[in-house]
Amino acid sequence: MRKPSPGSTSATAESSAVVPSQGSWRDYLVLGKPLIVALLLATTWAAMVVAGGRLPDPALALWTLLGGGMTAAGASALNQYIDRDLDGRMGRTQTRPLPSGRIPPTRAFLLGAAMVLGGVVTLAALVNPLSALLAATGAVYYVAVYSILLKRATPQNIVIGGGAGAIPALVGWAAVTGSLAMPALVLFAIVFFWTPPHFWALALTRSKEYLGAGLPMLPVVYGEAATRQVILLYAIQLVAVTLLLPGLGMMGLFFFLAAAVLGSLFVWRAWTLFKRGGRRHAWALYRYSSVYLALLFAAMVGDVILIGGPRG
Numbered sequence: 162m163r164k165p166s167p168g169s170t171s172a173t174a175e176s177s178a179v180v181p182s183q184g185s186w187r188d189y190l191v192l193g194k195p196l197i198v199a200l201l202l203a204t205t206w207a208a209m210v211v212a213g214g215r216l217p218d219p220a221l222a223l224w225t226l227l228g229g230g231m232t233a234a235g236a237s238a239l240n241q242y243i244d245r246d247l248d249g250r251m252g253r254t255q256t257r258p259l260p261s262g263r264i265p266p267t268r269a270f271l272l273g274a275a276m277v278l279g280g281v282v283t284l285a286a287l288v289n290p291l292s293a294l295l296a297a298t299g300a301v302y303y304v305a306v307y308s309i310l311l312k313r314a315t316p317q318n319i320v321i322g323g324g325a326g327a328i329p330a331l332v333g334w335a336a337v338t339g340s341l342a343m344p345a346l347v348l349f350a351i352v353f354f355w356t357p358p359h360f361w362a363l364a365l366t367r368s369k370e371y372l373g374a375g376l377p378m379l380p381v382v383y384g385e386a387a388t389r390q391v392i393l394l395y396a397i398q399l400v401a402v403t404l405l406l407p408g409l410g411m412m413g414l415f416f417f418l419a420a421a422v423l424g425s426l427f428v429w430r431a432w433t434l435f436k437r438g439g440r441r442h443a444w445a446l447y448r449y450s451s452v453y454l455a456l457l458f459a460a461m462v463g464d465v466i467l468i469g470g471p472r473g
Contacts, residue, residue, distance in 0.1 A: 188258040192241060192269055193234030193276070200455060201329040205229050207458035208333030208348050210465050217337060221288065225336040228283035229296055229329055235276025236300040236325075242270045243308045251370040284332070291335040299328035313375070316382040323356030324349075344411045347402065351457070354399040358392045358431060359450040365389070365434075365443035389435045392446070396431035400424030403457060412461065413468035419460035427453050 205226060209217040217225075241248065241259050249260030258264040277300045285293035307322030315321075327349045334345035361379050364371060365388060368380040380388045403424055407417040430449055434442040 185263075188263045189272070192238045192258050192264060192272070194237035194241075195234070197237065198230055198233045200451060201233050201326065202226050202230055203455055204348070204352060204458050205329040205333035205336075207461050208330040208345065209337050210462045211344060211348070212334040212337040214465060216466075221336060224283060224287040225292065225333065228280045228288060228293070229332050231276045231280030231283065232296040232300050233280075233329065235273045235278075235280060236303045238269055238273030238276065239300075239304045240308045242266055242273060243304070244312070247313075247374050247376065250374040251367070253367055253370060284336075288336045289339050291339055291341075292332050295328055295332045295335055299325050299332070302328070314377070316377045316379045318377070319357050319360045319379070323353050326356055327352035343409070344406065347405050347409075347411065350402050350405075351399070352454070354395060354402050355450065355454055358395045358399065358427075359447065359454075361388055361392050361395075362434070362443045362447035362450065366440050366447065385438060389438060393428075393431045393435040396428050400428055406461075412464050415467050416460050416464035419463070420457060423453050423457055423460070 206217075206222060209222060209225065241257060244254075245257075245259040245266060248254035248257050254260065259266055259269055277297075281293050281297045281300075284296055303322070303325035307318065307325055311318040311322050330348040330352055331341060331345055334348065335341060364378040364380050365385060368378070368385065371378040372381045379391065400420070403420040404417070406412040407414070407420070426449065427446075430442070430446040434446050
């Protein structure tokens with residue numbers, strides 16, 4: 162039997178060590194944060210329904226959701242490229258494709274940039290320029306303002322950065338009307354005020370990880386008690402904003418009842434967290450908050466179909 166030449170075994174091992182994994186399709190799916198993108202697209206589609214007063218044209222909805230989804234997923238990939246060092250230091254995120262080494266960072270960056278560009282071009286060519294401009298603004302806001310400038314610098318990162326997640330509702334409105342109006346700004350405000358209690362509830366369950374990673378999240382900087390108090394205040398403000406739509410005549414009785422019930426549950430969970438504290442109540446609020454936002458925007462669609470809003 163022929164013996165391997167000296168150094169051939171080590172050379173083979175070195176070669177296999179330096180060649181990075183290319184990842185599976187599941188890894189690339191995770192890179193785009195599909196659950197978050199799905200929630201953003203739900204707000205986009207609901208805004209299209211509200212803006213038009215009916216179900217949107219299928220082709221328009223397809224291109225709007227495709228362009229918006231590509232832009233959001235690409236921005237999420239760029240966010241993970243920027244945060245790969247932080248993700249590697251936190252138990253919740255260390256198994257993501259980049260910190261685990263399943264996808265090369267350069268490939269993630271190029272893919273994210275290509276998806277953002279492709280999504281914006283899709284909107285500009287097949288929807289309208291305003292929707293494309295808004296989507297591009299949201300991507301830049303999320304990647305540059307939040308991920309690069311705010312996340313590692315201030316405990317207000319989620320408050321200021323929440324505007325990025327609120328922009329898809331504006332994209333949906335602009336896709337149908339080619340402009341923006343007061344109801345669209347209220348939809349923006351709903352997501353904007355929803356974001357801090359949603360993420361701060363999660364931060365309460367992972368405060369030790371954020372501390373270890375050196376991230377100035379609110380529970381790390383100001384403590385759990387202060388965070389619980391601010392979550393409650395934001396929950397109350399959120400419900401008040403949702404009631405602006407029927408209060409200004411932009412939505413009808415169906416939405417009012419749904420917003421009141423869903424909002425009462427949100428405030429009740431926030432109050433329970435405020436009074437009792439603990440990881441269990443924080444996690445319960447975090448999980449409910451995603452369901453809350455989806456059902457709230459679904460109620461808008463129901464109001465339009467059943468009653469015919471908006472009318473403001």
